[in-house]
Amino acid sequence: MMGVDILLERYRNGDIFALSRLITLCEDGEYHFEEPGVENYHVIGVTGGPGVGKSSVIDRLAAKFLDDGVRVAVLAVDPSGPFTQGAFLGDRVRMRDLNTRGVYIRSMASRGILGGLGPAVCDAINLLAGFGFTRIFVETVGAGQADIDVMNVADTILLVMAPGMGDEIQILKAGIMEIADVYVVNKSDVEEASFLRGQLEALLMMDESGRSRQIVNTSCVLDRGFEELKMVVEKHYADMVSSGEIAERRRRRKRYFVTKLVMKEIQESLDSINIDGLNFEEIKKMxxxxxxxxxM
Amino acid sequence: MGRKIRVLVAKPGLDGHDRGAKVVAHALRDAGMEVIYTGLRQTPEQIVTAAIQEDVDVIGLSILSGAHMELCGRILDLMKEKGLNVPIFVGGIIPDEDVEKLKEMGIAEVYGPGTSLSKIVEDIRTAVGERK
Known part of the structure; x- marks a missing residue:
């Protein structure tokens, strides 16, 4: 195994192998990359339930960014299994053409972390930003109502929704519905999409938080709505930069990152505990x- | 946390039968590996790029089209060109007389119909274990 110092030097010289290996080391908990060393990059979180089209939305939206000549990377998280900790990472299937256009795509397993992300998402964002990628997509696992960790790492949060997933009671529930900066009504070629759109409009009318939140209709099969989505996403970033909110979002990520590291240390010290010859599992049983x- | 075995499972070329690739990917998943599945009709360039980005330990290719000599040759050439050095396992419909040729070219192992999934899992574990 090559030393971290050599890897870091090769990474700084733009070596893609070194970038990939460093992400692996961070995933395995052998290294942490705490600062990107740059300011000008945009982390776009993409969340939503399984099968709503998160990967496909990223595929189409990233293509619009590429047309503008910016460098794009994607971190796509899928779940690890509870029994063998294996994972089937299938997000690349929906992003077939991106890697021939210079997009760096990295699939990550959640490795037992709840909340919708994996163990090394923050390290990987920092590594990618430091490598020169200026639009970094973070795709969560197919998220449930309480999988909201993406709000702690992304600058802009897209909640992708598709018609047919429930009535407006679902939309009124707390949790993931609250964290979006942009609601993406995907599969808008399906007739029922107009109901979903109407329910979301009603939701935003009730919102008195003063936050600026947008709804955008998209259809991946018709490749429709992505120019508008790109403009909304870009404007959200520009507004955050001019209002200074971007600094708060970056602090939020740092806080989340540090908290996760501390929690990991605590877990590891619990795992290595030894009282009167008993380890943590044996103490719990006792x-x-x-x-x-x-x-037990 | 420990090191996970990461495997890229890809289908190069034009045949559209991916049941075999999915069965193998599922078995590797159940064996505790992280399987990156690329889907159908990947070009050799896409496969090698994905393997580099995903920092995989092993590449698995499923080929039923008959174009295995060309596809494997191209992938091995690209890997050499880019400096990627990981074992490749091939599964699919490969005539006996081509199996040895593929191995001489640098393919680690070739699996035909009826191969047991546990053999594939063991071979991958052995190959990765030898490298780490």
């Missing part, structure tokens, strides 16, 4: 026996 009278 306590269960003692207080509940049952084995």
């Amino acid at each position: 306590l269960c026996r003692r207080f509940l009278g049952q084995s």
